[in-house]
Amino acid sequence: xxxxxxxxxxxxxxxxxxxxxxxxxxxxxxxxxxxxxxxxxxxxxxxxxxxxxxxxxxxxxxxxxxxxxxxxxxxxxxxxxxxxxxxxxxxxxxxxxxxxxxxxxxxxxxxxxxxxxxxxxxxxxxxxxxxxxxxxxxxxxxxxxxxxxxxxxxxxxxxxxxxxxxxxxxxxxxxxxxxxxxxxxxxxxxxxxxxxxxxxxxxxxxxxxxxxxxxxxxxxxxxxxxxxxxxxxxxxxxxxxxxxxxxxxxxxxxxxxxxxxxxxxxxxxxxxxxxxxxxxxxxxxxxxxxxxxxxxxxxxxxxxxxxxxxxxxxxxxxxxxxxxxxxxxxxxxxxxxxxxxxxxxxxxxxxxxxxxxxxxxxxxxxxxxxxxxxxxxxxxxxxxxxxxxxxxxxxxxxxxxxxxxxxxxxxxxxxxxxxxxxxxxxxxxxxxxxxxxxxxxxxxxxxxxxxxxxxxxxxxxxxxxxxxxxxxxxx
Ligand code: HEC
Ligand code: HEC
Numbered sequence: 001x002x003x004x005x006x007x008x009x010x011x012x013x014x015x016x017x018x019x020x021x022x023x024x025x026x027x028x029x030x031x032x033x034x035x036x037x038x039x040x041x042x043x044x045x046x047x048x049x050x051x052x053x054x055x056x057x058x059x060x061x062x063x064x065x066x067x068x069x070x071x072x073x074x075x076x077x078x079x080x081x082x083x084x085x086x087x088x089x090x091x092x093x094x095x096x097x098x099x100x101x102x103x104x105x106x107x108x109x110x111x112x113x114x115x116x117x118x119x120x121x122x123x124x125x126x127x128x129x130x131x132x133x134x135x136x137x138x139x140x141x142x143x144x145x146x147x148x149x150x151x152x153x154x155x156x157x158x159x160x161x162x163x164x165x166x167x168x169x170x171x172x173x174x175x176x177x178x179x180x181x182x183x184x185x186x187x188x189x190x191x192x193x194x195x196x197x198x199x200x201x202x203x204x205x206x207x208x209x210x211x212x213x214x215x216x217x218x219x220x221x222x223x224x225x226x227x228x229x230x231x232x233x234x235x236x237x238x239x240x241x242x243x244x245x246x247x248x249x250x251x252x253x254x255x256x257x258x259x260x261x262x263x264x265x266x267x268x269x270x271x272x273x274x275x276x277x278x279x280x281x282x283x284x285x286x287x288x289x290x291x292x293x294x295x296x297x298x299x300x301x302x303x304x305x306x307x308x309x310x311x312x313x314x315x316x317x318x319x320x321x322x323x324x325x326x327x328x329x330x331x332x333x334x335x336x337x338x339x340x341x342x343x344x345x346x347x348x349x350x351x352x353x354x355x356x357x358x359x360x361x362x363x364x365x366x367x368x369x370x371x372x373x374x375x376x377x378x379x380x381x382x383x384x385x386x387x388x389x390x391x392x393x394x395x396x397x398x399x400x401x402x403x404x405x406x407x408x409x410x411x412x413x414x415x416x417x418x419x420x421x422x423x424x425x426x427x428x429x430x431x432x433x434x435x436x437x438x439x440x441x442x443x444x445x446x447x448x449x450x451x452x453x454x455x456x457x458x459x460x461x462x463x464x465x466x467x468x469x470x471x472x473x474x475x
Contacts, residue, residue: 046264048247049089053431053473054255055248058088058185059264062241069238070231071184076222079111082214082235085145085181085221091244091429092183096143096440103140108132112139116223117146121168121176138387142440144178145221149198151175155414160401161392168389175391177406179438182425185242186267189362191274191288192371192423195438198412200371205287210236243268244429249474251315252308259307260316262474266304267364267428276369277301277361280346284370300327301357302364305471315470322471326356331458333358338374338421356452359424366427366475373421377455378437379406380420388439393419406439431473445472 047065048057058065071082086092094112102110107129113136115124124135138144151159151173159172170176179195190206193199199213200206214235218224227235245264249255256263273290275283279297283289308320334350335341339359351358359376362369377383381403384390388405395401395416402419409418422438436442442451449468453460460468 047088051432054250056091056429056432057247057264058242058244059268060241061268062237069234071235071238075218075227076224078114078223080222084112086184091432092185093181093433094143095433096141099140120166138178144180144440147177147179148174149411152414156416157393157395159391160394163390180440184239185244186426186428187239189272189365189367189426191369195422196409196412197371197373197423203286246429246431246474252319255474260305262304270364277363278370279358282370299355299357301361302326318467318470319474322467325464325468326471329355331456336374336376342417360427368424373409373423375420379404428475430475445469
């Protein structure tokens with residue numbers, strides 16, 4: 001613990017320690033709250049934690065951050081709870097930095113380090129601390145959990161080969177995919193559950209999907225029996241009441257002030273319905289979708305920092321410029337399967353004048369407002385690094401062959417055209433939860449920007465990259 005003029009600051013990432021950390025803030029205006037929480041203290045409505053870019057905060061609209069909620073209870077048999085992989089200090093996911101601390105503190109015996117899905121392989125040798133470091137290397141370096149799925153029986157393809165750096169020896173009909181836990185916050189904005197949408201049942205509302213998801217999470221991650229309906233409802237109500245956003249930026253100060261309209265409280269007031277701002281005007285006839293005609297698409301998806309354009313602070317100006325770049329900087333969006341990459345896709349040919357918001361279209365949340373899995377190339381064989389397995393898939397009829405590190409949505413639908421497709425996730429509280437993308441391959445937000453610059457040939461200037469980075473960090 002460090003004492004500063006601003007109060008007691010700890011760098012602990014544990015749930016029980018709540019920190020609002022402010023460093024060398026250019027703007028010293030807003031009040032600084034250094035909260036602590038222990039079993040004896042009253043449970044608050046919100047929690048703030050320091051992160052590399054400043055402070056993020058979670059607000060709950062369902063009365064209190066109740067640590068007695070089954071979300072925090074061990075409902076299974078292996079010592080895990082939802083909190084094992086979804087932590088408020090990491091914006092409700094986990095990060096390699098914090099996992100490293102947990103590994104060191106417990107000699108790799110914390111319940112997150114379980115072979116059922118934490119290790120590279122199910123049969124990993126975990127008999128010594130050195131072996132455990134090897135066995136959980138992907139979890140420790142990328143913060144990914146192993147998801148094993150069976151190739152659907154009716155699939156249009158077979159998996160005919162795997163180049164597996166871990167020699168896991170699983171049958172080819174089972175594919176191991178390594179994925180980042182999605183945050184269990186800001187779920188009121190999502191249009192599909194899980195990276196590949198596998199917990200989204202046709203015609204069912206998201207809340208019911210989340211109930212099934214929670215049941216499966218207890219059975220699979222925690223190796224338990226299905227919890228009671230009361231427990232499941234309590235978990236999902238808790239999750240749906242959480243809103244998390246960056247609240248302070250180290251350089252630009254308070255993000256939730258008068259001119260800037262960001263922060264968790266503003267986010268909790270942000271309206272949403274499925275299809276709210278879809279560029280293709282899709283209004284699926286499903287529960288939770290917007291009623292009537294969708295309003296026309298507004299590319300200005302983020303409207304948090306426009307008020308800072310005329311501020312004296314250069315850091316604030318940069319964030320305002322970054323927001324405008326995200327909304328309006330145009331580039332050609334081409335060959336994206338799911339959007340305009342094949343004959344069955346809704347758009348033919350290149351979208352010459354798209355911006356980031358063609359896909360990240362939900363106002364002030366940034367996820368895709370409709371369930372529409374897309375392949376932007378994250379799992380492509382060309383991006384494969386030696387620490388990831390490479391699967392070879394062959395079309396059962398045409399014998400066409402494709403290699404990928406993760407077949408994505410194709411493992412749910414069995415469709416060849418769904419290979420490599422994932423959902424467009426919520427883009428809030430990013431600074432607290434590197435690395436990015438489903439496989440954690442974007443080590444930093446700068447890497448994410450570089451990925452897009454290369455993938456779409458955007459040719460961002462250095463200034464544009466810096467501004468966009470300042471903006472993403474402030475979300
Ligand atoms: C061992 C780690 C682990 C545990 C424990 C765990 N999760 Fe997850 N969670 C994940 C991973 C990994 C994903 C993403 C998997 C994917 O998309 O394929 C995920 C995804 C989710 C999502 C989807 C969010 C979205 O945007 O689609 C929800 C909701 C969720 N988890 C809730 C829970 C709940 C509730 C519990 C406790 C009952 C729980 N999780 C326990 C690792 C975990
Ligand atoms: C063609 C659609 C599309 C466009 C255009 C697009 N994205 Fe994405 N974005 C996605 C999808 C899909 C994912 C998830 C991909 C994955 O993990 O496989 C994603 C993921 C991300 C993530 C990682 C979030 C996380 O939680 O890991 C960030 C950050 C991001 N995008 C920022 C941007 C920025 C900045 C731009 C503009 C330069 C942009 N995106 C343009 C579809 C798009």
